[in-house]
Amino acid sequence: MRIIHHPKHKSLKGCVVALGTFDGVHRGHQKVIKEAIACAKKLKTVCLAITFDPHPQQIIVPERGLKLLTDVKEREALLSGLGVDGVVVMKFSQHLRGLSADRFVRRYLVNRLGACQVFVGFDFAFGQSRGGDVASLKHLGQKYGFQVNVIPAVKAGPHPIKSSNIRKLISQGDFAQALKLLGHPYQLSGRVVRGVGRGRELGFPTANLAVSPHKLIPAHGVYAGFMGKKKCAVNIGGRPTFGAGQTLVEVHLLDFHGSLRGKRLNVCLTKRLREERQFSDVEKLRQQIKLDIKKVKALSDLTRCVIMTKSWY
Numbered sequence: 001m002r003i004i005h006h007p008k009h010k011s012l013k014g015c016v017v018a019l020g021t022f023d024g025v026h027r028g029h030q031k032v033i034k035e036a037i038a039c040a041k042k043l044k045t046v047c048l049a050i051t052f053d054p055h056p057q058q059i060i061v062p063e064r065g066l067k068l069l070t071d072v073k074e075r076e077a078l079l080s081g082l083g084v085d086g087v088v089v090m091k092f093s094q095h096l097r098g099l100s101a102d103r104f105v106r107r108y109l110v111n112r113l114g115a116c117q118v119f120v121g122f123d124f125a126f127g128q129s130r131g132g133d134v135a136s137l138k139h140l141g142q143k144y145g146f147q148v149n150v151i152p153a154v155k156a157g158p159h160p161i162k163s164s165n166i167r168k169l170i171s172q173g174d175f176a177q178a179l180k181l182l183g184h185p186y187q188l189s190g191r192v193v194r195g196v197g198r199g200r201e202l203g204f205p206t207a208n209l210a211v212s213p214h215k216l217i218p219a220h221g222v223y224a225g226f227m228g229k230k231k232c233a234v235n236i237g238g239r240p241t242f243g244a245g246q247t248l249v250e251v252h253l254l255d256f257h258g259s260l261r262g263k264r265l266n267v268c269l270t271k272r273l274r275e276e277r278q279f280s281d282v283e284k285l286r287q288q289i290k291l292d293i294k295k296v297k298a299l300s301d302l303t304r305c306v307i308m309t310k311s312w313y
Contacts, residue, residue, distance in 0.1 A: 004048070004086050004087065004088045004089070013114035014043075014045050014114055014116050015040070015045055015046045015047070015048050015113055015114065015115055015116065016036050016037075016039050016040040016043065016045060016046070016047045016048070016115070016116065016117040016118075016119070017036070017047075017048050017049075017050060017109060017113060017115045017117070017118045017119065018032050018033050018036035018047065018048070018049045018050070018084070018119045018120075019050045019109075019118055019119065019120050019124065019126075020032065020050070020051070020120060020121055020124060021051060021052050021055060021056060021163075022049065022051050022070075022075060022079065023055060023068055023069050023070055023075070023163045024069035024070055024163045024166055024182055025070060025075060025078040025079060025082070025182075025184070026069075026161055026163060026166060026181055026182045026183060027154050027161050027181060027182070027183040028121060028151075028153060028154040028160065028161040028162070029121070030082060030183055031151050031154050032119050032120065032121050032151045033049060033079065033082045033083075033084060033119075034082065034083075035119055035149065035151055036049075036084075036117070036119040036149075037082070037083050037084060039117050039119070039149070040085070040117075043116070043117070045116070046085040046086065047083075047084050047085050047086075048084060048085060048086045048087070048088050048113065049079045049084045049086075049087050049088070050087075050088045050090060050108075051072070051075055051076075051079070051087060051088070051089055051090070052089075052090050052091075052092040053072040053089050053090070053091060053092065054092055054214075055068060055092070056092050056097070058092075058214070059092055059093065059094065059097060060097060066214075067167065067214065067215060067216035067217075068212075068214050068215055068216060069163055069166060069167060069170075069182075069186075069216055070187065071189065071212055071214065071215060072089060073189065074187050074189060074266075075087075076089065078184070088113070090108070099127060100127050100131070100132075101126060101127030101131055101132030101136055101137070101140065102127075102140060103127075104126060104127050104132070105132075105137070105140045105144060106144065109144070109146065110144045110145075110146070115146045116145075116146050116147070117146060117147050117149060118137070118141065118146055118147070118148050118149065119149045119151060120134060120137065120148070120149070120150055120151070121150075121151055121153075122134070122150055122151065122152055122153050122160070123153075123160075123162075124137070124150070134148070134150045138150075156177075156180065156181055161181045165181065166178050166181050166182060167216055169181070170186065170216060170218050170219065171216065171218075171219060172219060173218075173219035173221065173272065173275065175218060175219070175223070175269075175271070175272035176271070176272070179270070185225065185226075185268035185269055185270045186218065186268070186269045187266060187267065187268055187269075188209060188211055188215070188217075188234070188249060188266075188267045188269065189209075189211070189212075189215075189264065189265065189266045189267070190209040190210045190211040190212065190249070190264065190265065191209075191210050191262065191263070191264050191265075192207040192208060192209060192210075192260045192261050192262060192263050192264075192265060193208050193209075193210045193261075194208070194261065204233075204252050204289050204293070205252065206235070206250035206251055206252045207250070207251045207252075207253065207260040207261075207265065208248060208249070208250055208251075209249040209250070209251055209265060209267065211249055217236060217247060217249065218236055218269065218272070219236075219272075219275075220236055220237035220238070220247070220275065220276035221235075221236060221237065221272050221273070221274055221275045221276050222234070222235050222236075222272075222273045222274050222276070222292050223235075223236065223269045223270075223271065223272050223273060224269070224270055224271040224273055224295065224296045224299055225267050225268050225269040225270050225271075226267075226268055226270070227251070227253060227265055227266065227267050227268070230253055230254060230255065230256060231254045231296050231297065231299070232251050232252060232253045232254060232267060232296070233251075233252045233254070233273075233289075233292050233293050233296045234249065234250065234251050234252070234267060234269060235248075235249075235250045235252075235276075236248070236249050236250075236276075237276040238276075251265065251267055252293070254293065254296065254297065270299075271299065273292055273295055273296070274292070
């Protein structure tokens with residue numbers, strides 16, 4: 001797979017393109033990608049996924065403070081895991097925002113990528129003030145000589161799977177339902193920074209993960225997950241037993257002895273074990289942590305994440 005940050009003029013003539021922001025790379029996005037890959041194989045050409053960084057909403061409506069399901073590195077890796085030949089990361093800027101639908105298509109899909117087939121989701125919109133929709137994209141495809149394929153919504157019950165709905169579920173603590181819509185574990189990536197050593201004092205040393213401020217942090221609680229091939233218990237919260245504080249992401253890697261300080265970790269969360277609680281004394285907290293870790297050890301369905309990252313242990 002190639003990560004193409006600045007596609008060269010006509011360097012990929014005749015490719016198949018899957019176009020979207022793809023935040024979360026959820027089951028709906030996966031359908032778009034898989035259909036595009038199948039088409040590329042049939043035509044014996046390459047399949048590229050186009051994503052945008054920053055997320056368009058972060059530029060258009062920054063006051064909303066959008067939190068992402070995936071940062072761009074996580075998104076690239078997830079798309080790679082699905083089997084695309086390359087990921088085109090387009091910088092979303094005020095200039096790009098101002099392009100008309102016609103100019104965007106002509107400049108990028110036609111002149112720079114030479115797309116012969118374009119795949120989008122049912123609710124795709126693009127161009128200045130989101131003035132382009134799937135109907136106008138089809139019209140432009142006829143004008144410039146490429147075919148547009150609109151993939152219907154993938155639904156969970158009566159509702160289409162959408163990134164906004166998944167964000168709400170994760171924020172509200174309905175983690176199991178969120179993972180069903182995502183179709184893969186939820187990732188938290190960041191560098192390990194110095195903490196105050198509470199975990200080590202309790203007998204369960206943790207790595208404090210400095211996660212991007214743009215990343216959506218799940219609801220406070222204790223989670224099961226894995227890093228590489230090792231299981232881990234992850235506490236997300238303000239440690240109320242020791243007094244209210246800022247939200248921390250603390251990772252206890254099972255059966256690991258050593259230092260992770262300064263290393264960049266990718267943790268995949270697969271289950272929410274319980275909500276955050278305040279304990280009357282430290283010993284009761286210690287006993288609860290033992291129970292949490294016992295539950296993590298007992299889990300046999302820690303599904304491997306679709307991305308394979310370098311593990312630091």
